[in-house]
Amino acid sequence: MPTVQDYTSVHRPTWCPGCGNYGIWNSLKAALVNQNYELHDVLIVSGIGCGSKLPDYTEANGLMTLHGRPLAVATGCHLANHDLKVVITHGDGDGYSMGGNHFLHTIRRNLDIVDIYQDNKVYGLTKGQYSPTSDKGYKSKTSLGGSIEEAVFPLAVALAAGATFVSRSFAGDTDQLTWLIEQALQHKGYAMIDVFQPCVSFNKINTYQWYQERVYKLQDDPNYDTSNLDLAFQKAREWGDRIPTGIFYQVQRPTYAEQVPTLGKGALVKQGLRNSVPESIKNEFV
Amino acid sequence: MVTNNMTIIIGGDAGQGVESSGAGFCKALARGGLHVYSVQDNRSRIRGGHNFYTIRAQADPIRSWTEPVHLLVALTKESVEIHASKLVKGGAVICDSSLKVEAEPLEQAGIKLINVPLAQLAKDSGGSKVMSNTAALGALAGLTQFPMKYIQSVIHDNFKKKGEKIIDINYKVAQAAYDYVVEHYGRSFEWNLQAVDVEPRMVINGNHAIALGALVGGCNYTSAYPMTPGTSVFEWLTTHADEYGIVSKQMEDEISAICAGIGAAHVGARVIVPTSGGGFSLMVEALGFAGMIEAPIVIVNAQRPGPSTGFATRTEQSDLLFIIYASQGEFPRIVLAPGTTKQCFEAGARAMNLSEKYQTPVIILTDAYLANSFRTVNKSDIDFSSITIDRGEFLTDADLDKLTEKYKRYLITESGISPRAIPGHPKAIFRTTSDEHNEIGEIVEEADIRNRMHTKRMKKLELARQEMRAPDLYGPAQADVTLVCWGSTISEAHEAIHMLNSEKKDAANLLHFVDIWPFPVEKATPFLENAKKRVAVEGNYTAQLAQLIRAETGINMDATILKFDGRPFSPEYIINKLKEVL
Structure with a gap:
């Protein structure tokens, strides 16, 4: 069985010291190890952005795509080989702005994939513009007087789109995050994890301390019912002094691949290419 | 009677x-x-x-x-x-x-x-x-x-x-x-109209012929967003998906259609993504992504008149130069422009092989007219036995089992083609990125690696050029006028030279290009030089093939016959215009 060290590439991260991405990276590796995934059975698909460099530092199959498009690429990867465990890592700009359309429609499909958002509420790699999750009033290089737009509530959007696993964590709490990723890996269907990822260089508001003072865990309440959609919506919009983390909602529904007749015979690329097409097919044109 | x-x-x-x-x-x-x-x-x-x-x-x-x-x-x-x-x-x-x-x-x-x-x-x-x-x-x-x-x-x-x-x-x-x-x-x-006793022929349109070619050529994945007139390629494959083991996925837009196609291709599927010019425009960034990560993918662009929505249900040949140059940066691509039903079938199958052989995007360029036009074709002309599936330098599990060193997805080779593995084998764990990368797929910024890797990719363009076919010459070897065209215009141009030659011997012949890019310079030049008078016949305003020929060979047309009203040429139109331009 692989170790965390096996999953760690010799290619070292270029993230800033203290970046929330370290926590996410370490938790992902730990979760994959804990769940006994072999390196070659995992495909990490990312977009473009600081967080999307994660596959470059990880010794597993990796595919770093275009800004905003990893979910669309991952859809094809998964449908052509659903034996690979596809994990997507990308930022809030990538996933909720550029990739907003793919976010909605990937959720609807309930593909059996894990979708991790490295949500730092700012554009880091382009050096400090406001993002779709920046709070209203957030000042940045492109929102000098404070962002005029309302921040998106990504978990609420995911719930509205019909996600079967909706969760949130915080890069400063790798125990919880590792546990959540493991839950997501075990979930049969689309599993979303929005992770608060402090950006030490460009987001001076939503810092480690800011989150630590606010986050609380839904699962600390033994009566929290993860099958209650109305409650999940309510929690997904809870923001301010207290911010919930953990599993907001989870339900089982058939996955997309389970409902594709061709995939009933196993992963597409393992079925081999057809040897021949019968001449009789020409008769449909006669 | x-x-x-x-x-x-x-x-x-x-x-x-x-x-x-x-x-x-x-x-x-x-x-x-x-x-x-x-x-x-x-x-x-x-x-x-x-x-x-x-x-x-x-x-x-x-x-x-x-x-x-x-x-x-x-x-x-x-x-x-x-x-x-x-x-x-x-x-x-x-x-x-x-x-x-x-x-x-x-x-x-x-x-x-x-x-x-x-x-x-x-x-x-x-x-x-x-x-x-x-x-x-x-x-x-x-x-x-x-x-x-x-x-x-x-x-x-x-x-x-x-x-x-x-x-x-x-x-x-x-x-x-x-x-x-x-x-x-x-x-x-x-x-x-009297019945004739012959073996029944197929009645098939260009889109279905491409889809059939792709099927016989081993296509097992298609994703698309519906757009006239490309949709029926997707619909036909979808209709046959369960029977022939195809995954067909309608996506939320053309960006995701090509991205999903690239994802499927990356893990080993044989992929076709049909669309029209507007959809192709949305795909442009991802086209370069496929070029960069060397993903084999086939795109069909059934052209319609542009710009923008243009004529949604009508025809034009105005995307040629766009298709050849679309997306930022430089990367190899292959463009085929079939004109007859048989050529559509062959292009569908050939594109599958070319994309995997050169590990790069292949675009089949047709138009609304060809896509929808039902024509008879002899069953024997749709020759399944002529099609063999070639995956190029594709490493099987058995090949990978024997690997003794770390697998290099982007190994720099003399030909420019790196032996390709798909994810899932313990000896071929690899990363791939749209960033410039080294042989093992890690992000790099060094000038030397950039030079070597970019050269490696671009070498595939020169290699593919050798395989591109010469244009086809129809009619007499020597004629007073040579019509030069591509794609669907072959039909009307062919009939036009037939009509002209029945009035006057050796009045006209026709040079038709299916293989457009990389332009087969050496094979095409003798035909072009041999022509007494060259007249480009194209369904666009700017004579795009004529421009390409001039850029690639330095050879000019003597005249052009152009049409961009959304309707196909007719032989009579070509003949009338020929009298005007010469």
Whole structure:
């Protein structure tokens, strides 16, 4: 069985010291190890952005795509080989702005994939513009007087789109995050994890301390019912002094691949290419 | 009497069944052993607006449609007004008596008016007004003396899902109209259609021929967002998905369609992504992504007139230069522009192999006209046995088991092609990125690696160029004029040179390009140099192939014949313009 060290590439991260991405990276590796995934059975698909460099530092199959498009690429990867465990890592700009359309429609499909958002509420790699999750009033290089737009509530959007696993964590709490990723890996269907990822260089508001003072865990309440959609919506919009983390909602529904007749015979690329097409097919044109 | 050489137009409003009647009659003619060649003219709406379907039928193979029309089946009065002037002397108009079309102006032009109470006959035969088009087919057969059994066989196939009763009523409706025409108009019409005893031919359009080629060529994944006129490639493969083990995924937009295709290709599927120019425009960034990560993917762009929405249901050849240069940066791509049904089939299969062999995007460039035009083709010309699946330098599990060193997905090789593994094997764990990368797929910024990696990729373009085929020369080896064209224009240009040469020996020949990019400079140059006068015939404003030829070979055209009104060329149009430009 692989170790965390096996999953760690010799290619070292270029993230800033203290970046929330370290926590996410370490938790992902730990979760994959804990769940006994072999390196070659995992495909990490990312977009473009600081967080999307994660596959470059990880010794597993990796595919770093275009800004905003990893979910669309991952859809094809998964449908052509659903034996690979596809994990997507990308930022809030990538996933909720550029990739907003793919976010909605990937959720609807309930593909059996894990979708991790490295949500730092700012554009880091382009050096400090406001993002779709920046709070209203957030000042940045492109929102000098404070962002005029309302921040998106990504978990609420995911719930509205019909996600079967909706969760949130915080890069400063790798125990919880590792546990959540493991839950997501075990979930049969689309599993979303929005992770608060402090950006030490460009987001001076939503810092480690800011989150630590606010986050609380839904699962600390033994009566929290993860099958209650109305409650999940309510929690997904809870923001301010207290911010919930953990599993907001989870339900089982058939996955997309389970409902594709061709995939009933196993992963597409393992079925081999057809040897021949019968001449009789020409008769449909006669 | 002229037997088995005529052109028919079926015209009416969208929603009246013009398309199904046209397609049905094409099939009936083909079952009767005739060659058919059709052109569809549709407006972009579900109901209303004039649509028409042109069918040329003859016993000998047909190169193209031609302008003179012998028989018009008019389902509306408007269609008489639009098409009557195209009818030859002695031609006829079949229409519903209730339309009250005036006979006199037609008769003055030597055209017969064949009034048939189509709707009434349909009702009297136990059907309803919507079966008027079935009645029209019966009337058409009656006037042309075409055997009813072929009409019946098509009715049977079209309505078999609706049950025996509906089939039977439609038989009766068609027969009633047939009998009515024979009784009231006799055998007076100059043109007739007689069955010929040959092996039945296929009636297939360009999109279906590409899809069939892709299927035989091992395609097992398709994703798309519906866009006219590319959609029927996707629909056909979707229809056959379960039977042939294809994954077909309709996506949320064209960006995701190509991205999902690239993802599937990356993990080892044989992928086709059909679209039209607008959808292709959305795919452009991802096209470069495929080039960068060396993902084999086939895209079909069935062109329509642009810019922007343009004419949604019409045809043009104006994306050629865009397709060749689309996306930022430089990367190898291959562009094929088939023109005949057979070429479409071959391109579908060939593109699959080329994309995997060179690990890069291949684009099949067609247009609305070719995509929708149903034509007969001999079964033997759609030759499955000529297709072999070639995955190029693809490492199997057995190959990978023997690896002793770390697998390098982007190994720098002399040819530029790196042996390709797909994710999932313990000895080939690798990363891939749209960033510039080193041999193992890690992000790098060093100048030296950039130079070597970019050169490696671009070498594939030169390698592919060697495999690109020469243009095809039709007609005499030496002629006064050489028409130069690409894609669907082959049909009308071919017929045009045939017409010109039957008037004057060696008047014209035709140079047609299927393999456009990488441009086969060495193979094409002798043909171009050998031409006395070169005339580019293209469905665009800027003579894009002519520009490309000049850029690649330094050879200029002597003249151009261009058309961008959304309608296909006709041989007559080319001949008339040729007189003007020379």
